[in-house]
Amino acid sequence: MASQEIEALASALARLPGLGPRSARRAVLWLIKRRETALSGLVDALAGVREHLVECAMCGNVDTTNPCGICADPRRDARALCVVEDIADLWALDRARLFTGRYHVLGGRLSALDGIRPEDLNIASLIDRVAAGGIDEVVLAMNATLEGQTTAHYLAERLEGFPLRLTQLAHGLPVGGELDYLDEGTLAQALRARRPVG
Ligand SMILES: [Zn+2]
Numbered sequence: 082m083a084s085q086e087i088e089a090l091a092s093a094l095a096r097l098p099g100l101g102p103r104s105a106r107r108a109v110l111w112l113i114k115r116r117e118t119a120l121s122g123l124v125d126a127l128a129g130v131r132e133h134l135v136e137c138a139m140c141g142n143v144d145t146t147n148p149c150g151i152c153a154d155p156r157r158d159a160r161a162l163c164v165v166e167d168i169a170d171l172w173a174l175d176r177a178r179l180f181t182g183r184y185h186v187l188g189g190r191l192s193a194l195d196g197i198r199p200e201d202l203n204i205a206s207l208i209d210r211v212a213a214g215g216i217d218e219v220v221l222a223m224n225a226t227l228e229g230q231t232t233a234h235y236l237a238e239r240l241e242g243f244p245l246r247l248t249q250l251a252h253g254l255p256v257g258g259e260l261d262y263l264d265e266g267t268l269a270q271a272l273r274a275r276r277p278v279g
Contacts, residue, residue, distance in 0.1 A: 087113070139210075141186030141203050142171055151175070151183060158182040160217040164207060164236065166190050166224060174222060182218070185210065190228040191235055199235065207236070211243050221249040225270070 083091070087109060095105035112120045129145075136142070137149035144150055151157060151171075161182025165171050171184045187202045211219065221236055223229035233249055240247055253271030254260075260268065 083109075140171075140184050141188055141206075142168060142184065156181075159215060161220070162210065162216050162218070163220040163222050165222050166229060166232070170222065170224070180220070182220075187232070190223065190226075191232045192228045202232075204236070204239065208239060211240060211245065216245055218246040218248060221247065223249070225250075225252050 090112075091102070091105045091109045094100055094108050095102045097105075100108065112123065133145035134143055135145065135147045137144055137147055137152055139148045139152045142149040142151060146153065158181045161180070162185055163174065163180050163182055164185045164187065165174065166187050166189060168186055171186055174180055174184075185203065185207050187204065187207070189197055189202055191197055191199065191202070210216070219240060221233040223233040237247055251274050253267065253274050254263070255267075258267075263271075
């Protein structure tokens with residue numbers, strides 16, 4: 082049997098998404114064998130994040146600075162704003178390096194089932210940002226789920242009347258997707274979003 086400290090580490094790791102008790106024990110063993118290298122590095126990285134992590138008051142992202150690196154970056158297009166449900170979505174979009182504007186993180190999605198109302202999300206701060214002016218386009222990058230689309234619809238209504246272009250992500254065929262394998266909802270979306278060739 083391992084010591085209390087090692088058991089505590091294993092059970093803490095086992096709570097991480099994607100790790101069960103078995104992989105957590107393997108990770109602990111792996112770290113113990115690399116005490117001077119990997120373990121020390123992990124401890125420093127965790128301590129660094131715990132000490133310096135702040136929420137960006139502008140967009141809701143988390144970073145070690147406030148405003149965050151994205152909001153503070155002068156090369157970013159301040160006239161384009163991409164609204165996402167969660168920080169994970171911001172990171173995913175930003176990894177793709179296709180969007181050069183800034184973001185706004187809602188912190189969730191509207192859900193009657195879970196009792197999530199507009200005032201539970203960062204919607205008031207979004208309206209304030211838009212109302213302050215200087216934004217030409219708002220991209221609603223909600224998930225292609227019922228709740229995501231309900232949220233997008235609600236935001237579209239709230240942003241009506243502002244002098245800006247309101248867009249949303251296209252839904253349809255995934256890259257490499259074969260028609261035969263797609264579910265009906267995806268196929269229907271792709272057909273509805275069809276566009277002229279060329
Ligand atoms: Zn920010």
